[in-house]
Amino acid sequence: MQEIKPLPWKRTLRAPGELRTSQNWIGPAGCTLNEASFVPPPPERVPELLSDLERFLHQADDLPALVKIGLAHAQFETIHPFLDGNGRVGRLLITFLLCSQEILHKPVLYLSYYFKRHRQAYYDHLQAVRDSGYWEAWLAFFLQGVTEVSEQATETARRILLMREEHRSAIADNMGYAAGNGHRVLETLFERPIVSVKDVEGITGTSYAAANQLVKRLEGLGLLEEITGQARNRRFRYAPYIRLFAEDESGVSRGGAEGMLS
Secondary structure (H helix, E strand, C coil): CCCCCHHHHHCCCCCCCCCCCCCCCCCCCCHHHCCCECCCHHHHHHHHHHHHHHHHHHHHCCCHHHHHHHHHHHHHHCCCCCCCCCCHHHHHHHHHHHHHHHCCCCCCCCHHHHHHHCCHHHHHHHHHHHHHHHHHHHCCCHHHHHHHHHHHHHHHHHHHHHHHHHHHHHHHHHHHHHHHEEEEEHHHCCCCCCCCCCHHHHHHCCHHHHHHHHHHHHHHCCEEEEEECCCCCCCEEHEEEEEHHHHHHCCCCCCCCCCCCC
């Protein structure tokens, strides 16, 4: 956890990757320690508590994996071992544990959108665990989130596959001899949805002029969209693909993304 914490947010967090050595607390912005809704354990206990959590994660028992992950997330957020970014690391921990338990083969299931949509319930359930030991209610909330996000991810995957076939057909029907290179670019866009003409040149092994022409034709089909507004050093995004996820995140359709709660 200390190793992953600095990577995405190194420039925005206090003491990235370091366990806290001072007391933190949770509550309304600007509240004092006495006004806090929750005060995590004192800093001198943090290493010991994280060691306990690690032992719990690795010990052999009969707990279902999803239940164990839900318990671990609540415990991590209760320990609150860093000065900043505990929520983000705690939600990443869910995905890492799902992958390490081979429940997921790729990190494609994120609960942040569910937690954001039910923000107050999320906080209330965690606090009820701390105040009253209401683990069952927390686990029911957590597992409902896993169910909903799994269904959404399945629907998103279905839409991606449908989009891929539609765009392959559009390229085949409209690009003639350039269709082969068009398909090569298309397959790359699912892994890297923002490219330059130079990137396309490398993908297709053609000249810069030919790559530039190919990009223009993909623009004409509505697959690529220029995003810099510049005449030089232009970059293009796979607009329909990115739009699919933007719609999901805004609630127009379905989906989820990481990093929405601090």
